[in-house]
Amino acid sequence: MKKHDIKHHLSKELLLAYSAGQLEEGFSLAIATHISMCDQCRVELESLEAMGGSSF
Numbered sequence: 001m002k003k004h005d006i007k008h009h010l011s012k013e014l015l016l017a018y019s020a021g022q023l024e025e026g027f028s029l030a031i032a033t034h035i036s037m038c039d040q041c042r043v044e045l046e047s048l049e050a051m052g053g054s055s056f
């Protein structure tokens with residue numbers, strides 16, 4: 001059995017919506033799961049959050 005074989009990564013729009021808490025709970029959970037096992041998307045999310053800051 002292979003390790004996690006991730007073919008589809010999360011889009012920037014999706015990561016932004018996720019970090020803004022705009023996604024439905026089930027969808028948000030799927031994204032959290034992906035991020036927990038995907039370094040690429042986790043780094044992307046972190047850089048988006050760093051850019052967006054918390055100016056709201």
Ligand SMILES: [Zn+2]
Nearest residue numbers: 009010038041
């Ligand atoms: Zn990914």
